[in-house]
Amino acid sequence: MTALRIALADDQAIVRAGLRALLERHGIVTVFEANDGNELLERLADTPVDVVLSDIRMAGMDGIEALRRLRERGDATPVLLLTTFDESELLLQATEAGAQGFLLKDAAPEDLREAIERVATGETLLQPVSTDPVRARYQYHQQEAPREHFTEREVAILRLLAGGYSNKEIARAMFLAEGTVKNYVSVILEKLGTRDRTRAVLKAITLRVI
Template identity: 85%
Template sequence: MNAQLRIALADDQAIVRAGLRALLERQGISVALEAQDGAELLDLLDATPVDVVLSDVRMPGVDGIEALRRLRERGDATPVLLLTTFDDSELLLRATEAGAQGFLLKDAAPEDLREAIARVARGETLLQPVSTGPVRARYQYHAADAPRERFSEREVAILRLLAGGYSNKEIARAMFLAEGTVKNYVSAILEKLETRDRTRAVLKAITLRVI
């Protein structure tokens, strides 16, 4: 973990913020600012740039997803990792649409949270496995949107790992492939699904029942 990594912490409960701050600082992560809601978070970020924003989803007033949406609207691309106590696929979809890089449940193990912060800071996307029903209900595609080519078993396996937020390097290690080979597979998957990025590819693949 990079000792210089600086994060913004937003949660409406002071005791939760204190606990997270203590946990993160023990792991070498600097908490540059704390906010009790999304509005305060946005104000503080104006003056204090950070590497990652770690925010609760459900807060009174401006919640985490609305704060994220406003952050993106003003051109701020700081990676955002959203935390929630609710295993709710609808929240994950809203967070993804708003531009979140990561989404984790609050009961995640400390080492998982630390790794998630490091990964989104590196520009990766981290989405926990999500129930497929709400995804299909939200994203309806017509027959014309179906992939022009069928997916191989290996491509389906890689798509499932992408859905779990794994990086190319981690997929390569799990499937005993070269990282360059995985990169080529991912490019082919994006082309077949006619999507620009991994997150949209996963959502469309779920909708089309590829995974």
């Protein structure tokens, strides 16, 4: 099997070095590193890769703006964005821009490798949908779903859902049985009045639940 080739964008050299070493141990080749979105776009113009792994927040051009420009010029290279729990609004913007997925920065090495492999084969970790209709539809429900209606554990699970984690991955991260996580997700969907995980995440973001 041919090793996956990625571009790695982060404005902290020590983070890039750590990720590169980690990925090499898992058989993933970092073709080049970029310090910001501008450098990423320049290098991608003449150095194709299988997946772009980029931090959302970077000095200069950030990951979301780089993603927008990449799509504007017709480059469909899968983009996996690194994020933290406090970037819910940015996740919404990145979904609109066409990100194939998100990964929490404290994800386990196995999860990072699996995420890269999944987006390389065309999967998404959070299905991109048009968020403007969702935002407009739920805007007037602000008072109907205040944060206190959700337990701390439900909010934590919602955040992991926003990061693209599966029930199995959430169970492992939170030391719960997979069936227990499935039950929590069902309760979350019911509280948010949605039938699928993607819309639940988008609505939770719009309502500032996460």
